[in-house]
Amino acid sequence: MNNNRPLVVKVGGSAGINYDLVCDDVAALVKAGRRMVLVHGGSHETNLLSKRLGKPPRFLTSPQGYTSRYTDAETLDIFAMVYAGKMNTRIVERLQKRGVNAVGLSGLDGRLLEGPRKASVRAIIDGRQVLVHDDYTGKVTRVNAALLNLLLDHGYTPVISPPACSNEGEAINVDGDRAAAMIAAALGAAQLIILSNVPGLLRNFPDERTLIPHIRYAELEQALSFAEGRMKKKVLGAAEAIAGGVDQVIFGDARIAQPIQRAMNGAGTVIAP
Amino acid sequence: MNNNRPLVVKVGGSAGINYDLVCDDVAALVKAGRRMVLVHGGSHETNLLSKRLGKPPRFLTSPQGYTSRYTDAETLDIFAMVYAGKMNTRIVERLQKRGVNAVGLSGLDGRLLEGPRKASVRAIIDGRQVLVHDDYTGKVTRVNAALLNLLLDHGYTPVISPPACSNEGEAINVDGDRAAAMIAAALGAAQLIILSNVPGLLRNFPDERTLIPHIRYAELEQALSFAEGRMKKKVLGAAEAIAGGVDQVIFGDARIAQPIQRAMNGAGTVIAP
Numbered sequence: 001m002n003n004n005r006p007l008v009v010k011v012g013g014s015a016g017i018n019y020d021l022v023c024d025d026v027a028a029l030v031k032a033g034r035r036m037v038l039v040h041g042g043s044h045e046t047n048l049l050s051k052r053l054g055k056p057p058r059f060l061t062s063p064q065g066y067t068s069r070y071t072d073a074e075t076l077d078i079f080a081m082v083y084a085g086k087m088n089t090r091i092v093e094r095l096q097k098r099g100v101n102a103v104g105l106s107g108l109d110g111r112l113l114e115g116p117r118k119a120s121v122r123a124i125i126d127g128r129q130v131l132v133h134d135d136y137t138g139k140v141t142r143v144n145a146a147l148l149n150l151l152l153d154h155g156y157t158p159v160i161s162p163p164a165c166s167n168e169g170e171a172i173n174v175d176g177d178r179a180a181a182m183i184a185a186a187l188g189a190a191q192l193i194i195l196s197n198v199p200g201l202l203r204n205f206p207d208e209r210t211l212i213p214h215i216r217y218a219e220l221e222q223a224l225s226f227a228e229g230r231m232k233k234k235v236l237g238a239a240e241a242i243a244g245g246v247d248q249v250i251f252g253d254a255r256i257a258q259p260i261q262r263a264m265n266g267a268g269t270v271i272a273p
Numbered sequence: 274m275n276n277n278r279p280l281v282v283k284v285g286g287s288a289g290i291n292y293d294l295v296c297d298d299v300a301a302l303v304k305a306g307r308r309m310v311l312v313h314g315g316s317h318e319t320n321l322l323s324k325r326l327g328k329p330p331r332f333l334t335s336p337q338g339y340t341s342r343y344t345d346a347e348t349l350d351i352f353a354m355v356y357a358g359k360m361n362t363r364i365v366e367r368l369q370k371r372g373v374n375a376v377g378l379s380g381l382d383g384r385l386l387e388g389p390r391k392a393s394v395r396a397i398i399d400g401r402q403v404l405v406h407d408d409y410t411g412k413v414t415r416v417n418a419a420l421l422n423l424l425l426d427h428g429y430t431p432v433i434s435p436p437a438c439s440n441e442g443e444a445i446n447v448d449g450d451r452a453a454a455m456i457a458a459a460l461g462a463a464q465l466i467i468l469s470n471v472p473g474l475l476r477n478f479p480d481e482r483t484l485i486p487h488i489r490y491a492e493l494e495q496a497l498s499f500a501e502g503r504m505k506k507k508v509l510g511a512a513e514a515i516a517g518g519v520d521q522v523i524f525g526d527a528r529i530a531q532p533i534q535r536a537m538n539g540a541g542t543v544i545a546p
Binding site: 049052053077080081082083084085086088089090092093096097098099101102103104105106108109110111146147150154156163165168169170171 | 325326350353354355356357358359361363366370371372374375377378379382383384419420423427429438441442444
């Protein structure tokens with residue numbers, strides 16, 4: 001593998017993820033000269049803080065079965081506090097303690113992750129289809145790869161999280177897995193590693209013995225049918241990354257030692273053309 | 274004034290500050306070609322969130338009469354959520370909406386603001402002097418000016434907030450005004466503008482008719498005697514900035530239109546050698 005093509009790692013935000021082990025592995029790879037970018041989530045902590053603040057999380061389900069966080073202005077504040085505040089700061093801190101000169105960025109910084117805000121979101125609530133208008137969500141369609149390369153060229157390791165930046169400059173909630181896919185494609189990454197609190201794509205979630213070791217790109221549509229909740233967007237992200245020129249997407253386990261290097265070596269679910 | 278010497282603006286975090294007006298003025302200056310850095314606070318919002326989370330803010334008073342937030346690990350999470358999360362994200366959003374390509378950074382990012390964590394903090398509690406050991410606070414002694422210049426050279430406007438990075442890589446609470454002074458000195462800024470919710474240094478706080486229009490550097494020690502609470506650190510910051518080579522420090526009013534340009538033109542308290 002060409003060592004100069006960057007590596008993009010996405011680590012999820014679900015309960016059970018071991019960020020210390022992930023950061024140990026980032027440090028080992030960066031010290032070995034690897035050019036890499038870390039993207040992270042924060043969904044579990046966002047749910048916890050939302051409840052503590054008396055604003056329990058709500059989720060919208062699209063007619064196609066995809067769920068997303070209902071993100072009004074107050075929820076976006078909570079989202080930014082957790083993702084760009086607590087999670088990003090503490091991950092950058094872990095990396096600085098390990099000698100990695102990390103730089104934390106949200107998608108608003110330098111319009112790093114940019115795209116249209118949805119004018120309205122179609123969702124199923126109590127069996128009826130409704131249109132939600134005060135939702136700050138959207139989709140990343142453009143990545144400021146120049147900013148990432150500028151930082152990488154000067155020895156910094158970018159640590160990225162949503163929110164993203166709408167075309168009008170608003171903070172918007174976007175899916176982190178699909179954002180990571182766009183970043184991997186924009187940087188010409190060889191591999192995109194997507195780590196979560198399961199060992200990979202499971203045929204019968206949550207039975208970990210049903211791990212699927214390999215999926216070809218052409219089979220991804222079919223994989224969507226048995227991917228549960230949050231895994232659906234990872235499968236979509238994988239398809240988008242490979243369509244964007246990434247060689248391999250690997251779903252790996254963020255609860256174990258050397259989670260990134262193990263996934264790079266094929267542990268988990270390997271998706272390739 | 275040499276337009277190429279950067280301008281550093283610190284906007285406080287107290288109640289009553291109008292961030293829309295501050296960002297309007299940043300946008301006007303950046304569009305006019307001004308090379309500038311914005312540093313911000315978040316104390317009022319941190320107090321509010323601390324209370325909502327059942328962790329009311331506590332403040333330590335040093336034997337010299339300086340107050341600082343008691344910052345244990347949980348408080349630092351809250352601090353990071355407000356400063357690096359909500360406040361920084363929303364200020365960067367305001368600037369992006371106004372066409373300024375802002376990049377938000379905490380002091381951990383690229384070790385932008387680095388210095389020693391205090392091993393212990395001496396404080397007066399109930400009239401007795403005690404040593405506090407679990408406090409994550411410190412002082413900025415080194416600024417990564419190369420990172421700021423890299424971003425400025427590529428058309429980005431840095432938006433900076435605490436926490437800073439201890440020498441060991443830990444997140445630490447540092448005073449924002451003194452951090453801004455260190456940034457201004459490190460960048461060779463011509464002016465440091467410190468905006469808050471008062472018109473400048475008042476001889477009899479809070480009587481705004483007692484504004485002091487000019488203070489010479491040699492008089493700053495004396496000014497410390499009548500500077501109230503939060504203003505004490507601004508006076509210290511002013512002294513440090515001028516000792517570091519900044520031509521002028523101006524305390525201005527962040528509640529009015531064109532707060533930066535007015536201060537640049539001398540409205541408020543002008544401090545010079």
